[in-house]
Amino acid sequence: MKLLLENAHIEGIRYYEAYRKHGGYRSVEKALKMTPDEIVEEVKKSGLRGRGGAGFPTGMKWSFLAKPEGVPRHLVCNADESEPGTFKDRYLMEFLPHLLIEGLIVSSFALGSNATYIYIRGEYAWIPDILEQAIAEAKNNGWLGKNIQNSGFDCEIYVQRGGGAYICGEETALIESLEGKRGNPRIKPPFPAVQGLWMRPTVVNNVETLAAVVPIINMGGEEYGKLGVGRSTGTKLMSACGNLNKPGVYEIPFDLTVEEFIFSDEYCGGIPNGKRLKACIPGGSSVPILPANLLLKDAKGNTRQMNYESLAEGGFATGSMLGSGGFIVLDEDQCVVRHTMSLARFYNHESCGQCSPCREGTGWMYKILKSIEYGKGRMEDIDLLWDIQRRIEGNTICPLGDAAAWPVAAAIRHFRDEFEWHVLHPEEAQTRNYGLAHYADPREVVAG
């Protein structure tokens, strides 16, 4: 069942007329007849969890918003989608801009935000035009501006482009950037819900999260909460990439198995050129990489499903995370050392430089991975890498430190033999990849 992309195929759905004709803005009509607190209650009942990666319950986040007398409050939409492997918000904004605007209006009403901002990553340079067009259409039809649909509620939505910094996806860095500063994360507390944008109470939510408010209001929080598995309610947008026949954005039910997602024709259609599955990072580059044998089934032998709990089964020892839904697949020809090196370079490039464990540590991890990859590694470098990542994790103001540490830790945890092979066979490693080794296609392993 599709809740977000159901109408994505309809011609002209990017524009108001078609969008409205297919049921658009119904949730605003309904919401304006409710009280803001009732809307927050519906979102709580839905069990919706933040789709940006952290998975924090949205209704609870909303209920933390401070409401001091006479101080304006703001809703900020986090459209800084920068986690490698993730491109779902881009798809939503590009093809269903009105769905986001509709969700923003309802959420702004619920939170009392008269000026709502969409902070979009600077590289999505053509999307602000699409969003601004949708905003203008919504305004012309009385869904934005003063006294929306005679409700007495005023709301404006503004779009701001960032400047190309991954760190601005972290909510306090995003707020700093929105204030015209460097994207240095703030120390919490105070949390944005108390002192956020311009030190005013602020809620920052991901694009997909805010779009999901539309079906929640339309169908009711309780009904929405019935979809899914356990604490993974509703549906999820996945960005599938890497070695797949049909990479792209898919809306999935949470009870879908990982195997079905990768191999069925309805979704990713398997791996090109008959190659076998080696590994996968299921939730954006920050989450632990899993070898194929731990991906399709967890360590207890249960079939893994595409939801928060199932992907996390086994903790970091044998599990991973759903994260932002950036699903990166590696086939048998890929080199885990090289891939990890590329991610380490990314985090080193994107560290804001504020905390020394992250600023220095990400640089060291990249340098060491590079020397191993290029045949200059020493056996003790593998333990050194492990040691560095351990000293970054948990020792920084924001989660970028953890995000940089986890991929390295998981790569060593599950693929240590591949690192060792690089060290022991520096010349051979320049000419060929390690291949599948013992991380054989799990379907064969399981069958055997």
Place this chain on the structure above:
Amino acid sequence: MSIQFSQEKLDKVKEIIARYPEGKQKSALIPLLHLAQEEFGGWLDVPVMDYVASLLHILPIEVYEVATFYTMFNMKPVGKYVLEVCRTGPCMLRGSDQIIDHIKTKLSIKEGETSADGLFTLKPAECLGACGYAPMMQLGKHFRENLTVEKVDTLLEELKANAKN
């Protein structure tokens, strides 16, 4: 070159500043830097940043510290076309290394350099959010996706021809 936005751009500046509450005009800094970079030759020279500071009534240092933080702002001159080829994991899995190597050879430049004719700058980029359509590059406002060596060749030829017109 005198550093002054056209009237049309000045109106845009005013509109952008109006999005933020009174006294919070500094919030318009990043949008204004984008405008300035487009308007004044694809990079931000010191006088350009000083001009932006004057428009927002903030100190020049407040502009420098922001401009140098964000990778989209170029701190030195660039070619007419900046080829920002993504090289992060998901693009790497689909051959971004080969695309970057091909451009280097074809244009006889290294990463970060500009071709002798001043047309192309190769600026390897970190994840641009097009992982499902990899390998890819950003060219100006838009993405070029599902790249192949052949597609890159065609693109370079097209751009060379455009530059002549």
